[in-house]
Amino acid sequence: MNKFAAKPYLQRIWPEFGNDVDLSEFPFNVPAVRDLQQIEFHADVTFFVGENGSGKSTILEAIALALGFGVEGGPMSIQLLDTLGERSALARHIRMSRSFKRPKYGYFMRAESFFNVATYMDKEIGASWSYGVPALHARSHGEAFMSVLLNKFRSDGLYLLDEPEAALSPNRQLAALRAIDQLVQQRSQFIIVTHSPILLAYPNAKILAFDGSGISEIAYEDTEHLAVTRDFLNHYPRRLEQLLAPDLDSD
Template identity: 60%
Template sequence: MPPLTAKPYLRSVQVDPQADIDLERYPFTIPAVRELGVLEPHPDVTFFVGENGAGKSTVLEAIAVALGLPAEGGTKNVYREQQDVSPLQHVLKVARGWRWPRNSYFLRAESLFNVFTYLDDLGPDPRGRPSLHLRSHGEAFMAVLQDFKGEGFYLLDEPEAALSPNRQLAALTVIDRLVKEGAQFIIATHSPILLAYPRAKILSFDGTGIAEISYEDTEHYAVTRDFLNHYPRRLQQLLDD
């Protein structure tokens, strides 16, 4: 029997209807942000998908900062000077579950280097482990992921940027173990491997707003399947004059 948890820790996110918003100012010029509505994450895993610039990382970052996590990534204990972020965080209303977990982390591949440097500056690892700078990007990313605890809330921004296909498969097993131990994830991704996770809701960000879609209906699945099944023809179409 799965453990009794307080999931979902994050029940909903929306722009405060009473907030004074300038729709001509970034990020409210992004359709998915402007039409955010009431976003209700899955109790286990929610994926944000969409083209570059569609707003998925912007919304993920705003959720993280609104919940007290650093924009650059890490736990609430990463006391770095807060980066400049979009004003979206200031107008978000977040509805939490009846209990918030002790463990939370905003994991973004693009800024892990800075987070690891911050941790090194604090002094030696209390468990005697070497600096994460001494590992490859993917190995360090997986080490952080494997350190997550059950009954936690975790936001991941494009984790596939650090992970090979095999490591993405390994990440799926870690995510599944943590979900079964009571964790909740929100993940912005382009990876058709990660998107295949079954205990999930997929939210597509596009020019009309945000909509829930099935795995097979994602562009990531369709384009990848088509290319792998017909790659000689697709290469010819792409590369021939």
């Protein structure tokens, strides 16, 4: 990594757990958090993957809060909830190394609270050219997300996305992949939590797998997401037969 390059804007993060941290309490008892050493980010796209509960969204949220985003997401200018509360416990212990050049734009996108951010934008700011027309709540979840991606995300940005595929059809995931690439070509950096084998296929991205042993880098071809999806699509009649077979032991 060229230390004189403008990207990555966020180069690496590491924890500083003092005596006040109880490693038996959430979120510090999650293996990926408890054993966190250092995460180095790709200049373009870094993916966090893993099973539900593996800690990937927890760490992404902590990074976002440490950077100054609100816990509900959106641009840094939106702070819908108190970010100094319990949910930011990990964020207070995150340290980071950043580029000499700060991004011009930033956005923390989380599927679970996007509705609240859209409500704020529609009520407090109104339908704006920066989000397109009509207002966000006048569109479907997926359309609203794509509007933000296409109209609010700009060049020279740092963007944190938590499971963006939750709002998107497969075709829209492909469109999102193209939009992400266009922004990467315009000097933007992405950190994305995802379960989508479509998004994970982005060329040359860094994929970090979260599991019970911690965090490790993995190739796209070795992800469980690709293996399970490919196996099911190639053998779906047999897989459905196995999955939906009566449980003879249930009696």
